Amino acid sequence: MVGVQNLSGLFDWPLCFNGRYELRNNLKRLFTDLVVTPFNEHSKTPMWQAEVIDFIDEGDKVRKYHREVILDQGRTDFSSTEGKLPPADKVLMYCKYYMLMHFLSSCRLFEENQQFFSNKAASIQRITFIDFGCGPLTSGLSFQIFARRFFPNCKTTYLAIDRASAMLDKARDVNIYAGGYFFPFYKIQDYNQLPARLYNHRYIIDGSLLILNFCYFLAAKTLNLNDLIKMLKEELVKHKDHTIVIIYQNPVRSDFHENWKIFKSNFPEFKSFATSNRLAFEYQTLDAMSHGIEVDCDILCNK
Ligand SMILES: C[S@@+](CC[C@H](N)C(=O)[O-])C[C@H]1O[C@@H](n2cnc3c(N)ncnc32)[C@H](O)[C@@H]1O
Numbered sequence: 040m041v042g043v044q045n046l047s048g049l050f051d052w053p054l055c056f057n058g059r060y061e062l063r064n065n066l067k068r069l070f071t072d073l074v075v076t077p078f079n080e081h082s083k084t085p086m087w088q089a090e091v092i093d094f095i096d097e098g099d100k101v102r103k104y105h106r107e108v109i110l111d112q113g114r115t116d117f118s119s120t121e122g123k124l125p126p127a128d129k130v131l132m133y134c135k136y137y138m139l140m141h142f143l144s145s146c147r148l149f150e151e152n153q154q155f156f157s158n159k160a161a162s163i164q165r166i167t168f169i170d171f172g173c174g175p176l177t178s179g180l181s182f183q184i185f186a187r188r189f190f191p192n193c194k195t196t197y198l199a200i201d202r203a204s205a206m207l208d209k210a211r212d213v214n215i216y217a218g219g220y221f222f223p224f225y226k227i228q229d230y231n232q233l234p235a236r237l238y239n240h241r242y243i244i245d246g247s248l249l250i251l252n253f254c255y256f257l258a259a260k261t262l263n264l265n266d267l268i269k270m271l272k273e274e275l276v277k278h279k280d281h282t283i284v285i286i287y288q289n290p291v292r293s294d295f296h297e298n299w300k301i302f303k304s305n306f307p308e309f310k311s312f313a314t315s316n317r318l319a320f321e322y323q324t325l326d327a328m329s330h331g332i333e334v335d336c337d338i339l340c341n342k
Contacts, residue, residue: 051063051065051066052146052150052184052185052188053066053143053146055150055320058320058321059320059321059322059323059329060143060146060147060320060321060322060323061322061323062139062323069213069216069217070138070139070325071325072216073134073209073212073213073216074131074134074135074138074139074325075135075325077131078131078132078134078135081128081131084128086123086124086125086128087124087128089123090105090109090123090124091105091132102136105132105136106136109122109123109124109129109132110129110132110133110136110137111260112290113133113137113255114258114259114260114261115129116203116260116261117129117130117133117201117202117203117205117206118202118203118204118205126203126204126205127205127208127209129205130175130203130205130206130208130209131209133174133175134175134209135325137174137255138174138175138177139322139324139325140322140330140332141174141177141178141254141255141288142177142178142180142181143181143320143322144254144288144318144320144332144334144336145177145178145181145182145254145288146181146184146185147318147320147334148286148288148318148334148336148338149181149182149185150185151314151315151318152312152313152314152338153185153189155312155314155338155340156185156189156190156284157189157190159248159282159284159340160186160189160190160193160248161190163193163246163247163248163282164192164193164194164246165193165194165195165196165243165244165246165247165248166186166193166194166195166196166247166248166249166250167195167196167198167237167242167243167247167248167249167250168182168195168196168197168198168250168252169198169200169233169249169250169251169252170197170198170199170200170252170254171200171230171251171252171253171256171267172200172201172202172253172254172255172256172259172262173199173200173201173206173207173210173252174201174206174209174210174254174255175206175209175210175213176199176209176210176213176214177254178252178254178286179197179199179210179213179214179222179224180213180217182195182250182252183195183197183217183222193248194222195222196222196223196225196241196242196243197214197222197223197224197225198225198227198233198236198242199211199224199225199226199227200227200228200230200233201226201228202228202229202261204228207226207228210224210226211224211226223241225241225242230267230270231266231270233270233274234270234273234274234277237274237277237278243278243281246281247281248281248282248283248284249278249281249282249283249284250283250284250285250286251271251283251284251285251286252286253285253286253287253288253299253302254286254287254288255288255289255290257287257289257295257298257299257302258289258294258295258296258297258298262298264298264301264302267302268301268302268305271306272305272306275306275341279341282340282341282342283309283340283341283342284338284339284340285306285309285337285338285339285340286336286337286338287299287302287336287337287338287339288334288335288336289334289335289336290333290334290335291317291333291334291335295335296335299337303337303339306339308341309339309340309341310339310340310341311337311338311339312338312339312340313336313337313338315336316335316336316337317333317334317335317336318333318334318336319331319332319333319334320332
C-alpha cells in the first residue's frame, strides 16, 4: 500500500473546462498511485496473467470482457473467492474501470446541487455521511472535497458500509493516502449494525445533518432490499428531528431504477430537491481519453 501523502491541493475542485472534467494534479496522483500503477504493475499471478495480461492487446474486447463478464458492470460479488480473480484483484479492476467515473458523477451531483447542500450545512457543525455500498471511498472522497470547499467549518464523520472486506480495505487505503486531511472513517460490513453505531455519540450528535448515500448501490444483486428498507424505516424514525438527506445515483437503465422506485415509495415523508434527475458530462479518463456519461439521480430530504 502507498503511504500517507502530503496532498495539499487535494481539495481543489476537479477542473470543469468547457464542460469536461479533468483531475487536478494531486487528485491525478491519488488515482495514479492507488489505481493505475497497482493495475499496470500487478504481480504476474497465474489468474492475473490469464485474465488481464494475456488480453492486453485486444483493445475494446478486453474492456468489455473485464467490465461485463468479470465485474458484471459493478454488480459482481466482491467478497466471493469463487471465480477467476481473488476479491482484491476484482476491486482493483473495479477501480480502474469505474472509480473515476463514479467519483466525478458524485462531484457533478454535488456541484449541481451546491445551493441545497450549502443551505442544509449552513447552521450545523457536524455531518454524518453514511455511504451504503461505499466501494473504494468513491463518494466519500468526492463529498469531502466538496464539503471542505463549500462549508469548511462543518466536520464530516464518514461511515463506510460495504459487505466486501476487500472494498473496505481499499476505502481505508484511499482515506490513509489522503492523510491528515481526511475524515474520521468507520467501517461497517453489515448495514444491520448501523442502528447500534448511530446510538453512539461518536457517530452522531444533536443537530448533526445525516446524509445517506446510495451511489451505484441499489441495483446490487447481493442486496436484500426489503431488509434494508425495514431497518431504515425503524431507524430513521428515531432520528426524525435531524435533517436527513438521501442521495441516489445509478446508470441510465430503466431496470436499474426499480429498487429506487420501491425504496422511495416507502419514505413518503421525504421530498425530492434535486435540480435535475439526469446528469450528463464529459471527462478525461485515466488513459487521457474523452468520455461522456449520463447518470440518473435524485436527492430527497425530510425537511
Ligand atoms: C457498484 S459498487 C459501487 C461502489 C461505490 N459506491 C462507487 O460508486 O464506486 C457496489 C458496492 O456495493 C457493495 N454491496 C453490494 N451488496 C451489498 C450489501 N448487501 N451490503 C453492503 N454492500 C453491498 C459491493 O461490495 C460494492 O462495493
